[in-house]
Amino acid sequence: MKRYIIGVTGASGSILAKVLLRYLAGTKAELHIIATDMGRKVFEYETGIPWTAFISTIKQKEAEIFDYENQDMFARVASGSFQVEAMMIVPCSMATAAKIAVGTGGNLLCRAADVCLKEKTRLVISPREAPLSSIHLKNLLTLSECGAVILPPVPMFYANSDNYDEMVYGIAGRILKSAGIDNDLYTKWNSGKAN
Template sequence: MNRKKRIIVGMSGASGAPYALSVLEELLRQGHYVHLMVTEAAWRVLQEEHDWEIQKRERLFQERMGHLPGELVFHPLRDIGASIASGSFPVDAMVVVPCSMATMARIALGISSNLLERSADVMIKERRQLVVVPRETPLSSIHLENMLKLTNNGVMILPAMPGFYSRPETIEDMVRFVAGKILDQIGVEHQLYKRWKEEEL
């Protein structure tokens, strides 16, 4: 069984809320500690993609995931005095999923206008693992330059690109593939997708 990790998950306003929910559910199912932030635009995405009644805010996550054995700590986006805003607070990794181009740009420029961006800035300055999952197409040269800047600062850029060698049969299969790739990067074992030549492992 995995060592219990402390993971930060930030959801921003790009399409792709299913990826974030799949990552959250797997982390909590395994008993990890998750610190969650959701931007205003991400709440809108949850409404559009999952029909969530966003007036309930964090209660929605508790209703959906409160039965899982992990611990979910919800942080208001404006709480810049939260534990995860400080480099002295130990964290194993952070994932921004999905990551909008606006959020990526601010992280790349070191602009901390909210707790999500500040937490990402802390991960970079402390040389801790930060995984950014962009969901945009096509990409402009500005987007690509920001990705390169982040990569050069040790950030893992993991685009939401499902593979098809595992013969996915449902949308959920494709979502689980991307979620699994995210978990691979932060060292969390899982069985969300079938690996290439898995029988030879």
């Protein structure tokens, strides 16, 4: 069974985490979810769904799901001996990106990302901020130079869609693809409309 770590921070864009987690919950995978305190609060604010209720719902699907407290530094995802296929941080706040870029850790989400970088495991970061300051850009460049994939939630305008859901699914699909997960959530160039 493939293992994935999904990080959710307090940046705006919780709909992406919701779509991505719902999709992965329907697969035969092991999902290790780490949400920051603000990530949980923003998720509830933006989606109207309490975090614990959402986790309970997706636990009823096919995937095996583990939900960690961000302060639990004894969790197995904090160790390099715990191997995963990829980690995705969706959405990723600039504060979290900065902590990972400078290696300060301090919480489970940052530690798990640090482990992915040192173990050369695929790490996909979807930063949610606009405009980006020079500090943000430097931190994202550092992460990219360390091997992370930086995938801002930019819609695929070539899909010619004015449907908000299609745009969100398209971004989630590209994040999954960058993590090495085949999916049909996004419109490929010249292939017609997404599902």
